Amino acid sequence: MxxxxxxxxxxxxxxxxxxxxxxxxxxxxxxxxxxxxxxxxxxxxxxxxxxxxxxxxxxxxxxxxxxxxxxxxxxxxxxxxxxMPDPAAGLDAALAGAGGGWRPRLGVWARELLAGFRAHPWLLEATVGARVMGPREVGWLERAVAALEGCGLGGAEQMDVAALIAGHVRGIAEQERATGGGAGGPEAEFGAVLGEVMRTHGADYPALGAALASVAAHGGQDQALDFGLERILDGIGLLVARRAEQGDPLK
Known part of the structure; x- marks a missing residue:
């Protein structure tokens, strides 16, 4: 623009x-x-x-x-x-149902954001780059930042947390869009294609073959959103704990 x-x-x-x-x-x-x-x-x-x-x-x-x-x-x-879903219409109720604490609230925020991208996949294109955000989109950012109030993080860190989680959600939504939202999700489709390659070339990639065999035996596919989100929240938790130990929160 x-x-x-x-x-x-x-x-x-x-x-x-x-x-x-x-x-x-x-x-x-x-x-x-x-x-x-x-x-x-x-x-x-x-x-x-x-x-x-x-x-x-x-x-x-x-x-x-x-x-x-x-x-x-x-x-x-x-x-x-x-x-963009009106945050006051559905997101606020979902956040209230998550109870207190920044971690469950950010988890709900991420899943609700993914639902919005799933409903209108073209939003992934429309909400990138330097642009003017409207009241609803700013309202989503407000909820993410508000979830971190009292955690001892500085303003820039709070904004970065929101951007980090939104980036993870966007990545999952992009993968779903690219695969057409087929049954089993993008991970299952990727696994099926990779499995075909590994049938003939698996001996060259033993670690990957062992990982795929473990997935086939024990499950665990199509968890990229939750796995990545939990690891991000783990990292934020470490930062929050570090700020508490320092006793001098950034402002």
Whole structure:
């Protein structure tokens, strides 16, 4: 986004409702425009979204749409805000059910975030890079940081924890998207493909062969989200304990 696009996105996401001073309104609203874009992206991917396509879905001209939204970059920002689950609607209840403590709360936060990416896989493309975040997305970040209050971590560390967990969740969601969300998950699909290779070349990779044999005998596949999340939380726990020992929390 350019600086001009940032300003336009801020006004659209955070400012008062847009009301064109002239031209046919035809009942257009930012929510309706974003909703039309979300429907297209859900069905065909983010690449299928264009100002012309959204205008056609709404039964207006592209020029009429431009009176509300300056361009596609701002449109995608509106779509991402509309598609992100409202944290006040479901996330807060899930966090309350997790009880006290930063660890269970961050675990719930991660799983709820993955559910949002699963519902709208194109969000993975729409929520990267330097951009303007809307109230819902900022609300998600607020919940993650709030879960760490009182842990003795500095502000930068709290933000980094949220980014670290979100990155892990995004990686899992990307793998699921790439494999089409097939039965058994991406790990099972990867294991099946790798197993075919190992049948003929397994002697060259004995450690990997032993690991795959263990999986076949004892299970444990499709646990990448939980395994990685628990290890991340373990590491955060060590940092929290270190800060407590130091007795001088960073601010």
């Amino acid at each position: 350019t600086k001009e696009q940032w300003g336009a996105a801020v006004r659209l996401l955070w400012g008062p409702p847009v009301t064109p001073a002239r031209g046919p309104r035809r009942g257009l609203t930012l929510a309706g425009i974003a909703g039309a874009g979300v429907q297209i992206a859900d069905a065909e991917g983010l690449g299928a979204v264009s100002m012309q396509r959204v205008a056609g879905e709404l039964g207006v001209t592209k020029m009429a749409l431009y009176r509300y939204v300056p361009g596609k970059a701002e449109l995608v920002s509106l779509m991402a805000e509309a598609a």
